Structure formats: C-alpha cells, structure tokens
Amino acid sequence: xxxxxxxxxxxxxxxxxxxxxxxxxxxxxxxxxxxxxxxxxxxxxxxxxxxxxxxxxxxxxxxxxxxxxxxxxxxxxxxxxxxxxxxxxxxxxxxxxxxxxxxxxxxxxxxxxxxxxxxxxxxxxxxxxxxxxxxxxxxxxxxxxxxxxxxx
Numbered sequence: 001x002x003x004x005x006x007x008x009x010x011x012x013x014x015x016x017x018x019x020x021x022x023x024x025x026x027x028x029x030x031x032x033x034x035x036x037x038x039x040x041x042x043x044x045x046x047x048x049x050x051x052x053x054x055x056x057x058x059x060x061x062x063x064x065x066x067x068x069x070x071x072x073x074x075x076x077x078x079x080x081x082x083x084x085x086x087x088x089x090x091x092x093x094x095x096x097x098x099x100x101x102x103x104x105x106x107x108x109x110x111x112x113x114x115x116x117x118x119x120x121x122x123x124x125x126x127x128x129x130x131x132x133x134x135x136x137x138x139x140x141x142x143x144x145x146x147x148x149x150x151x152x
Contacts, residue, residue: 020117023125025102027136031143035065038093038143042067045142049135056089065093073135075127084108085116085128100139102132 031038039062046069050056056069068090074082088104105116107124116124 022103023105023116023121023128025129025132027100027132028097029099029136029140030097031140031147032096033143033147035093035095036062037146038098039065039067041143041146042091042093042098042139044146045139048142049138067091073131075124075131077123077127083124083127085124085131086113087128098139098143100132100136102128102135 033041043057043060046056046067050069050071056071057067058070059066059068061067068088070086071089072084072086074084077083085108086106087102090099090101090103092099092101105124105128106113107116107119109119116128
C-alpha cells in the first residue's frame with residue numbers, strides 16, 4: 001500500500017503524453033477542365049503512376065467526385081538514402097479544380113512500421129512533402145497534357 005502512494009505522485013507528475021499533430025499534406029489546384037474529365041484522367045494517372053491501380057484504389061465514386069487509395073513509395077532522407085513509406089491518397093474533383101490529400105503516412109523502418117508522427121519528423125516529413133509535391137506536379141502535368149487533347 002505504501003508503494004502505491006509513492007508511485008501515484010510520480011504518475012501524475014509525468015502528466016499526459018502530448019498529442020502529436022497528424023501529418024497531412026493537402027494540395028488544391030485549379031485547371032480548366034470539367035469535373036468528369038478530371039475524374040477520368042485521375043484514374044488514368046493513378047494507373048500509370050503506380051504499380052497496380054486496382055491494388056491502390058479503395059474507393060472510386062464518380063457522383064461524389066472522390067477517389068481514395070493506398071499507395072507505397074520512397075522518400076529521400078539525405079546522402080542518397082531512401083526510406084519506404086505507405087500512405088492514403090484522396091483525390092476530390094470539382095469543375096475546374098481538384099484536391100489531393102496525402103494522409104496516414106507510415107514509415108517502414110528497421111524496427112517495423114511506424115506512423116510518421118513517431119519518427120524523426122524533421123527528416124521524414126520534409127522528404128514526404130517533397131515527394132507529395134512531386135506527385136502533385138506529375139498529376140497537374142498529366143491533366144495539362146490531357147487538356148491539350150494531344151493525339152498519339
């Protein structure tokens with residue numbers, strides 16, 4: 001009983017663990033294209049940008065204008081080293097605009113899978129932002145090419 005009384009003040013002195021803010025990257029862009037065309041091109045871009053779009057896509061709803069999927073990639077962490085990551089990608093489309101949201105980022109470390117919030121955030125978050133920005137640029141270029149109606 002005496003040990004319990006000595007232990008309790010220590011527990012309260014430690015206080016609650018601080019909550020980590022969830023890491024999410026949201027990119028909103030405008031493009032001169034109707035909603036259905038953006039949606040169709042988003043599906044094409046996913047199939048060309050990732051190994052298997054069927055394995056990537058969890059939900060596709062044309063009426064909502066939403067595509068949600070899980071993807072895997074690598075981020076640069078410096079000195080030529082890379083780390084594998086997995087994340088959720090959500091694409092929302094409206095007339096003349098779209099939003100890409102990257103969330104639920106998990107880093108594959110030597111110690112197993114870890115949420116990005118439980119890693120060296122300075123390194124992993126900057127590498128993830130860089131990679132997600134690159135993917136967003138790739139999607140924009142894909143839409144721009146489709147808008148020009150390039151023929152093969």
